[in-house]
Amino acid sequence: MRRTVTAAIACAWIAAATVASAEPPAGAAACSGCHPSSARGPSPVARLAGRDRAEIVKAMHDFRSGERAATVMDRIAKGFTDDEIQAIAAWYAEQK
Amino acid sequence: MKTDRRAFLKLGVAATAAAALCPLPARAQAGRPRVVVVGGGFAGASCARALRHTDPRIVVTLVEPSATFIACPFSNSVIGGLRELSAQQFTYEHVAADGITIVRTAATAIDASTKSVTLADGAKLSYDRLVLAPGIDIKWGALPGYDEAAAAVMPHAWRAGEQTLLLRRQLEAMDDGGLVVISAPANPFRCPPGPYERASLIAHYLKTKKPKSKLLVLDAKDAFSKQRLFQAAWAELYPGLLEWVPLSKGGNVTSVDAATLTLVTDFGKHQAKVANVIPPQKAGRIADAAGVADRSGWCPIDPVTFESKLQAGIHVIGDAAIAGAMPKSAFAANSQAKVCAAAVATLLAGSTPPSPKLINTCYSLVAPDYGISVAGVYQPTGGQLADVPGSGGVSPSDAPRETRKAEAILAEAWFHTITAEAFG
Numbered sequence: 161m162r163r164t165v166t167a168a169i170a171c172a173w174i175a176a177a178t179v180a181s182a183e184p185p186a187g188a189a190a191c192s193g194c195h196p197s198s199a200r201g202p203s204p205v206a207r208l209a210g211r212d213r214a215e216i217v218k219a220m221h222d223f224r225s226g227e228r229a230a231t232v233m234d235r236i237a238k239g240f241t242d243d244e245i246q247a248i249a250a251w252y253a254e255q256k
Numbered sequence: 257m258k259t260d261r262r263a264f265l266k267l268g269v270a271a272t273a274a275a276a277l278c279p280l281p282a283r284a285q286a287g288r289p290r291v292v293v294v295g296g297g298f299a300g301a302s303c304a305r306a307l308r309h310t311d312p313r314i315v316v317t318l319v320e321p322s323a324t325f326i327a328c329p330f331s332n333s334v335i336g337g338l339r340e341l342s343a344q345q346f347t348y349e350h351v352a353a354d355g356i357t358i359v360r361t362a363a364t365a366i367d368a369s370t371k372s373v374t375l376a377d378g379a380k381l382s383y384d385r386l387v388l389a390p391g392i393d394i395k396w397g398a399l400p401g402y403d404e405a406a407a408a409v410m411p412h413a414w415r416a417g418e419q420t421l422l423l424r425r426q427l428e429a430m431d432d433g434g435l436v437v438i439s440a441p442a443n444p445f446r447c448p449p450g451p452y453e454r455a456s457l458i459a460h461y462l463k464t465k466k467p468k469s470k471l472l473v474l475d476a477k478d479a480f481s482k483q484r485l486f487q488a489a490w491a492e493l494y495p496g497l498l499e500w501v502p503l504s505k506g507g508n509v510t511s512v513d514a515a516t517l518t519l520v521t522d523f524g525k526h527q528a529k530v531a532n533v534i535p536p537q538k539a540g541r542i543a544d545a546a547g548v549a550d551r552s553g554w555c556p557i558d559p560v561t562f563e564s565k566l567q568a569g570i571h572v573i574g575d576a577a578i579a580g581a582m583p584k585s586a587f588a589a590n591s592q593a594k595v596c597a598a599a600v601a602t603l604l605a606g607s608t609p610p611s612p613k614l615i616n617t618c619y620s621l622v623a624p625d626y627g628i629s630v631a632g633v634y635q636p637t638g639g640q641l642a643d644v645p646g647s648g649g650v651s652p653s654d655a656p657r658e659t660r661k662a663e664a665i666l667a668e669a670w671f672h673t674i675t676a677e678a679f680g
Contacts, residue, residue: 187613239633239647
């Protein structure tokens with residue numbers, strides 16, 4: 161019994177680890193509705209992939225506090241916690 | 257180095273032992289997991305692509321009878337003569353190039369117990385998980401007098417294509433001084449701000465080309481999306497031309513007569529020169545056949561995985577889903593598609609999907625250079641997708657014209673980006 165449980169835990173852990181490496185953190189996938197994921201063609205909206213992590217974090221904080229003028233990003237940034245912003249910024253910084 | 261290798265070997269042994277004991281899905285053991293996606297709109301196309309992107313081992317089949325997708329967002333600009341329908345059309349060429357098999361026929365039946373989809377030609381597709389993205393169907397019969405024959409005279413234009421062009425041609429053929437009537441349905445329906453953007457852009461057309469005409473919006477509701485922004489813009493841009501009649505003032509259309517272009521309300525009758533009837537809607541018909549729609553006509557889902565609350569192994573995304581606070585919009589459909597794809601991949605790998613966060617942004621044009629927006633952030637709360645407290649909202653009511661201009665430009669940019677992600 162104990163062996164089965166241990167194996168099951170190992171299984172879940174391995175599966176989670178395999179998927180987690182490719183998966184964006186909560187909220188990150190939604191950004192590409194407006195922020196182009198491909199570099200093709202000009203857009204007035206910034207591409208996020210490969211951007212500096214600290215730069216994304218600062219932009220989100222400034223949008224959230226109202227420090228930086230926005231059209232929709234002030235309303236969207238207010239829906240994310242500091243931890244979520246950190247995770248999203250780190251993930252986008254690693255994308256190409 | 258030595259320790260690393262030993263640790264690695266240990267992990268390998270653990271993995272083998274785990275694989276031998278774990279109840280992984282049969283397919284995942286025998287071969288690659290199969291996901292069938294039914295419906296190639298913003299939700300379905302985005303989900304099919306996101307599945308391939310998330311886990312290239314998944315065999316993805318997209319069932320879609322049309323060779324060309326015609327987008328609804330910006331189709332009000334086509335009706336108002338500001339844009340051609342060709343700008344709304346997308347093929348599945350690039351979707352197929354991602355390694356997605358496209359089956360160009362309709363799905364007619366679904367058996368959740370044997371996990372199989374029956375196609376119009378009688379062929380069957382087996383799946384490990386199924387994603388339904390059927391969009392909307394018109395609820396024929398819900399509005400007395402409004403059937404498919406009536407829609408050929410009083411277009412709904414709520415599914416883009418021939419209906420969009422029909423409404424545009426009718427406006428172009430109308431003499432100056434005519435009465436145009438739009439009827440807007442009760443909630444819920446596809447694109448909550450859509451009827452009011454349409455009213456705005458038809459008003460813009462009339463103001464520019466047929467200024468003696470009048471536009472009446474008969475509404476089955478007393479409130480609507482971005483209402484204060486729309487009404488402020490109407491007062492500024494279209495005074496005396498556009499009149500909105502809410503439910504409480506007799507706006508609810510109870511029947512129509514296509515022969516005389518008459519819309520009947522509780523308070524009287526309106527005879528139109530051009531009548532655009534936006535009728536009550538429900539989830540696309542395959543939802544009924546699959547048993548995933550409830551009595552409301554829409555599909556209850558789990559807010560983390562988008563799996564149907566009525567049938568295991570079937571996920572529902574986009575307009576067909578009951579997505580709590582999320583509106584039935586293309587942005588929401590695309591946002592849900594990516595969350596659903598990640599959840600399906602995680603479930604196929606035998607794991608539990610994490611709680612997601614979703615976003616919606618809907619732009620509306622009240623004139624070609626005047627845009628307004630509503631945005632929201634959502635998360636599962638108490639079994640529903642709810643607004644994240646303190647987030648979201650509409651454009652400021654006191655914004656200068658430059659902001660309205662900027663939002664009109666951002667609206668167009670959004671359309672390019674989202675259609676590129678789904679179809680480009």
